[in-house]
Amino acid sequence: MLDLEKYGVTMWEKDKILSFRQKLLAWYDENKRDLPWRRSKNPYHIWVSEIMLQQTRVDTVIPYYERFLDWFPTVESLANAPEERLLKAWEGLGYYSRVRNMQTAAQQIMSEFEGKFPSTYEGISSLKGIGPYTAGAISSIAFNLPQPAVDGNVMRVLARLFEVNHDIGNPSNRKLFQAMMEVLIDPDRPGDFNQALMDLGSDIEAPVNPRPEESPVKEFSAAYQHGTMDCYPIKAPKKKPIPIFLKALVVQNSQGQFLLEKNESEKLLAGFWHFPLIEVDEFSDQTQDLDLFSQVAEPILELGPSPQESFEQDYDLEVDWQDLRFEEVKHIFSHRKWHIQIIAGRVTETQEYADREVLWLSPEEFINYPLAKPQQKIWQAYLKRSC
DNA sequence: AATACGTGGCC
DNA sequence: TGGCCAAGTAT
Numbered sequence: 001m002l003d004l005e006k007y008g009v010t011m012w013e014k015d016k017i018l019s020f021r022q023k024l025l026a027w028y029d030e031n032k033r034d035l036p037w038r039r040s041k042n043p044y045h046i047w048v049s050e051i052m053l054q055q056t057r058v059d060t061v062i063p064y065y066e067r068f069l070d071w072f073p074t075v076e077s078l079a080n081a082p083e084e085r086l087l088k089a090w091e092g093l094g095y096y097s098r099v100r101n102m103q104t105a106a107q108q109i110m111s112e113f114e115g116k117f118p119s120t121y122e123g124i125s126s127l128k129g130i131g132p133y134t135a136g137a138i139s140s141i142a143f144n145l146p147q148p149a150v151d152g153n154v155m156r157v158l159a160r161l162f163e164v165n166h167d168i169g170n171p172s173n174r175k176l177f178q179a180m181m182e183v184l185i186d187p188d189r190p191g192d193f194n195q196a197l198m199d200l201g202s203d204i205e206a207p208v209n210p211r212p213e214e215s216p217v218k219e220f221s222a223a224y225q226h227g228t229m230d231c232y233p234i235k236a237p238k239k240k241p242i243p244i245f246l247k248a249l250v251v252q253n254s255q256g257q258f259l260l261e262k263n264e265s266e267k268l269l270a271g272f273w274h275f276p277l278i279e280v281d282e283f284s285d286q287t288q289d290l291d292l293f294s295q296v297a298e299p300i301l302e303l304g305p306s307p308q309e310s311f312e313q314d315y316d317l318e319v320d321w322q323d324l325r326f327e328e329v330k331h332i333f334s335h336r337k338w339h340i341q342i343i344a345g346r347v348t349e350t351q352e353y354a355d356r357e358v359l360w361l362s363p364e365e366f367i368n369y370p371l372a373k374p375q376q377k378i379w380q381a382y383l384k385r386s387c
Numbered sequence: 388a389a390t391a392c393g394t395g396g397c398c
Numbered sequence: 399t400g401g402c403c404a405a406g407t408a409t
Contacts, residue, residue, distance in 0.1 A: 053405040060395070061405090094393025097408080131407045151405045171406090172388070198405055207403060208397080238402075239390095268392070332400095333393055373394065 002179040009162050009176070011183055012220075020220050021186040021193065027216035028196035033058075036065055038195075043117040043142035044075050050137045051098050051129060058202075064093055076115060079106035087271050087370035096270065096372075101129025119143050132178065141191035148181030149194040150174060153201025159233030160205065160212075160223040168233045241337040245283055247307040248329070248378045249276040251319055251345045257360035259315070259347075260369070264357065268333070272372045273359070275379075276315065278307040283328075283341060308343065315358065316351035326385045331374040338374055342382055 004011050012020070032038070035058065037049035048068055052061045068089050072078040081089075081103060090099040105127035109117060118124050120143075125135040136149035148154075155168040155177045162180070166173045186193040204214050210229070218224045223232045251259045260273045305313070308321055326342035361369065366379070 050405065055393085055404055055406060057395075057404055092394075094395090095406085097392065098406090101407080129407065133406055137405070149405080152403090153405065170388090195405090202405075240401085331393090333391095335391060335393095 001182075002175060004176070004179060007176050008165055009180065011180070016220070017184060020184065020217060023217055023220070024196050024200070025186065025189060025192055028192055028199065032192075032195070032199060036062060041142060043119075043138060045069065046138050046142040047117070047130075047134075048102075050134045051102055052093065054098060054134070055095060056093060060093070064090070075106045075109050075117065078103055079110045083271055084370060091370050092373065096272070098129060100270070104128040105130065117142075121145055121147055132174070137194060139190075140185075140194050144191060146185055146187040146190045148178055148185055149198070150177045150181055151198060153198045153205075154181065154194070156207060156233045157197055157201045157205050160229060161217070161221045163222040163226070163228060163232060165234060167236055169235045169238075239335075241332055241335055243337050243339060245280050246338055246340045247278045247280055248340050248342050249278070249307070249311050249345065250342055250378065250382050251276075251317070251347055253347045253350065253360055255360075255362075257362050259317075260359050260361050260366075262357040262359075268336075269372045269374075271370065272375070273369045274372070274375045276311060277340075278310060280307060283339065308345070315356070317347050318349035319345040320348050321345040324385055327381050329374065329377045329381050331377060340374065340378060342378060342385075344382065344386075 011017075035049075037045055040046065049061070049065055052065055052068070071085065071089055072081055086099050086103055087096060090096055093099075108127055109115060112126075113123065118127070121135055121139045124130060124138050125132075130138070133149055133151050136147040137151075139145040139147040140149060152168070155174070158164060158177050158180055159166075159168055164176070166176060168177075184193075200215065200217075204211050212218060212221070212224050212229050215221065215224070221229075223229045249259070253259075259276060261276050263269050263272050263274055308319065311317075312319055322344045324344050326344070329338075329340040329342065331338045331340070359369075363379075371379075
């Protein structure tokens with residue numbers, strides 16, 4: 001067992017712990033939110049909700065949750081779902097490896113657990129995409145096992161209760177909060193205890209504009225008692241997303257279909273369809289002019305092939321590039337900020353062969369394919385200029 | 388241990 | 399607007 005004192009945390013006496021549990025659960029019984037997944041004890045439902053809720057707001061999740069269970073009502077249906085359908089179910093939610101990992105886990109359940117959701121912490125933890133938080137949440141909520149579920153809410157609430165002087169953003173400090181929860185958790189109602197702390201942390205003890213005087217456990221809170229609520233939790237600022245500059249090629253053929261390409265990378269937006277993208281060092285009005293009028297301009301410097309030229313080579317196409325300017329599309333990921341310039345054109349000649357997975361799609365067909373946000377923004381910006 | 392991985396809402 | 403934040407996990 002981790003020594004809390006070494007982290008400067010003094011745990012409460014047994015009586016205070018019992019009294020805290022009572023106070024918190026009484027508050028939860030009166031104030032818990034009525035959420036779709038709280039009406040079910042089906043571990044599959046709990047699992048879906050917990051994965052969706054990772055780094056994602058409740059209001060965002062609710063419609064996705066309902067539709068997901070409609071499309072994939074059982075573990076088996078999820079295990080057998082085609083990739084396009086899987087990504088379409090998650091389109092717009094973000095962190096798409098979540099749903100890929102879920103399918104892998106569903107296949108694990110079919111092959112290693114005879115199609116029945118594992119009912120032990122060990123078994124649950126063995127599933128792809130389930131880390132310590134989610135394993136604790138499913139164990140406690142669906143199986144009534146006394147396992148802590150330490151998420152950002154719980155760490156924030158605990159940091160204020162005990163004036164924890166450790167960065168909650170540092171993953172290595174999670175074990176401290178885990179150890180505290182192992183002592184605090186109510187073994188009779190572990191699922192409710194975990195959820196009560198999360199509910200408290202997401203509203204009354206929110207990271208911004210908290211209302212600490214409304215907390216049912218303010219008498220237990222060292223930070224509240226000492227007037228140091230503003231100091232907790234400790235959290236280092238995040239790094240700024242790195243700017244990336246891209247040209248998006250929006251190219252249509254004589255039948256009004258547009259060229260889309262599948263992202264075969266296993267990293268950012270894996271498996272999604274997108275307009276062909278070419279990364280450039282940066283934008284400048286000068287390079288933009290050279291791009292648009294490369295036929296007539298006489299560049300002073302020897303530049304490499306233009307994005308248009310590279311594109312025509314890579315995709316075996318000949319394109320009549322249009323002299324149109326579009327609004328720059330911006331999209332911020334957690335770690336990158338994309339700046340996208342749109343270049344439009346019409347193909348004059350196409351080859352059968354292309355060394356990529358590409359598709360010519362009419363706009364009406366777009367909805368049948370998973371398209372992430374940046375591509376939707378590109379399409380909107382393209383339409384705006386074309387109208 | 389530090390970084391990659393989405394998106395939308397709020398101020 | 400830019401920065402912060404949200405029921406984390408994999409590598």
